[in-house]
Amino acid sequence: MRRSQGILPHFQHPAQVIVAGFGAAALLGTALLVLPISTESGESAGWLTALFTATSAVCVTGLAVVDTASHWSAFGEVVIAGLIQIGGLGIMTLATLLTLLVAGRLGLRARLFAQAETRTSSPTDVRHVVRRVVVFSLTCEAAAAVVLTGRFLLGHDEPFGRAVYLGVFHAVSAFNNAGFALWSDSLMRYVADPWICLTVAAAVIVGGLGFPVVFELLRTWRRPQRWSVLTRITVAVTAVLLVAGTLVFLIAEWHNPKTLGPLDDPGKFLAAFFTAVMPRTAGFNSIDIAGMHPSSRLATDLLMFIGGGSAGTAGGIKVTTFGMLAFVIWSEVRGEREVNIGHRRLPDTAQRQAVSVTLISLALVALSTYLLMALTPHSLDKVLFEVVSAFGTVGLSTGITADTTPAGQVLLVLLMFIGRTGPLTLGSALALKDRTRRYQLPEERVIVG
């Protein structure tokens, strides 16, 4: 407890810092994207389009009101990639710091930073964490970029410069769970290319798990009994959702001529898996969202709402929150007064935080869906999909984003911003507040949101 108190010395008011940081990055991005130099045509994109795109990039959402490839110039695309990189690094760093802060008393921090156990300067800790997160992110992105570049070069006959550009852009977009693509149809043209799809899916999953979880997995993957509760829940829920999502899409879309129907059997499995990975919460698509059976969109809504890991770049309420809720309900149904995960007791505060994050998120999604339905002529099916995608910073769409009134676009901008900063803000506020509590029982806390 004593040590962890100093780990975030500059975060006395973390909510303000987080909101101000993301807000400033979004506004800076807007100022750059509104310049004529940012568009292919040489005319300014206009403030709303620039604001929407910059917010979508910084919040690593991926919703777009204009076609990224044809509307923006190379300069604009680099700005977008930069915003994604800044947003993604910021999220991953914050999430990692919060994870360490919350888990501090239990030794996860000690396990990760055994060599940094100095008694004196806590700012060292923060610099240390930031450096490690940056190295981790750039390493993963570089690895994905190499594979993608190679494939574009050798498998799709792109010239070298363009292959590198495409490889780096999509590696950054994938690892940071941003979902921006440089083709109007996202990755639909590569639906049957396992090199592209599996590389992107791997980058998305690793980025979505997050640095602390991946780091722990790398060090102790052979001894799951030593995993922290965070890692256990994240890995278990992610695996369950990936398998369940793949099966649901396979069953519902197998014969659908607009989605899996035209593919051969291995292609069907690849596309269903890819479609199950992307709502967590990357937002690329290799099949047409608007062509899916409406029930598959509803399943996607649920996956997008749950989102990815707490410690990574994913959005949504997070698999940890979802997993904790499942344990809370299971304990209640069994009539047990304590909620146990593994050999640890889940403290009441963590339960209440999980419940609060989920219910506030549900209320926000319901209210936003109501407002967007009132503001647009689109069906509940499509509006709900759009709202959950914006809230969960997913970026998948049935195609109505551009076809939304300015008021509706402003609503989506707010939703992307709240969906991104809200859980982080809430999580950090709760994490800091909660440090003042006395240690009572052998319990392990897990970050929420």
Next chain:
Amino acid sequence: MRRSQGILPHFQHPAQVIVAGFGAAALLGTALLVLPISTESGESAGWLTALFTATSAVCVTGLAVVDTASHWSAFGEVVIAGLIQIGGLGIMTLATLLTLLVAGRLGLRARLFAQAETRTSSPTDVRHVVRRVVVFSLTCEAAAAVVLTGRFLLGHDEPFGRAVYLGVFHAVSAFNNAGFALWSDSLMRYVADPWICLTVAAAVIVGGLGFPVVFELLRTWRRPQRWSVLTRITVAVTAVLLVAGTLVFLIAEWHNPKTLGPLDDPGKFLAAFFTAVMPRTAGFNSIDIAGMHPSSRLATDLLMFIGGGSAGTAGGIKVTTFGMLAFVIWSEVRGEREVNIGHRRLPDTAQRQAVSVTLISLALVALSTYLLMALTPHSLDKVLFEVVSAFGTVGLSTGITADTTPAGQVLLVLLMFIGRTGPLTLGSALALKDRTRRYQLPEERVIVG
């Protein structure tokens, strides 16, 4: 504690009793309604239609796969009214017993049954409660029937016998929140008749508040500071939802030519108020559900999911559960470790029950919506409305009930049954289990579900 322990002597396994009771009533009703004598045409309605209608009546839902007035004979209609009466009395009695059981330690029971405070025979208590609930129900139904009969007789030129029949049937259907009507268009022809609409609305609200709340209100309505927490939450949330619902429908539907548009201004207010009352969870409609703006249907979905009072005949997760959740979240956002309502602390168990009921219900609605979308060609908008209506035992419909595959109808039957017995079962199991706890802090418990 000692006294309340004996109040439900025969409910050692209340879940089994409740499920068996409703199941037996539904099967008995099915056996009667499948007889040729039950239909207008003299031909058997078939098992599925009989099962659907009997379940809908016993669970006081009101969804119908056939037009009640034209399909069923007078005998069939009397069977339906009888099933509604049995179901409604059963629900109201169980809810009252559970309320007393839960509130027992706090004196609500003593306040209601001061004269029954004998030291000996607890079965007296149960008989006493049942008698009071029956007298209360029949009195309210009679009052509503008199007004409705008078209006049908004098205002709509119905012959005396038919006016009485219509008055009694709709009074029973309204007070028990059943929502069965003897016109194909429900009460749309009386949209501008305040006698009919306000009487039905009053019966629905009183039945939905429930006996313990109405009884307490009658005795202490001038001293709200003496109301129990149950009564406070029920009254406050009901009032907020009625006002908010009325405003939402007024604003969204004011110019809609299919709903409020053709009415004069007082008619608009009457119809909007009626439409705000009915999702809690009566299920009559005076405007066309299919003609409403989709956003109004979404608002109705939320109102139907929340439902009515815990102590009455309404369905849904209940306004008490919803109110408790609001307090839980509000406390969490304000960083308070205790949840206080009025001058009472809400115990952790009640919070967890409220959360569990809500999350399980959400999961059930989501899963059922997914399945019904897979089974039918209808849109998310209409399917979600139908599912929430069945789960909340509301009975409103966009008209797709009859246009649903047999498998879909079976799903709706299960959903009506679970929506009705689930919360009662869960509530009673939790209420009984929880009596063994030690009294720790000045806290007041409120029934959930």
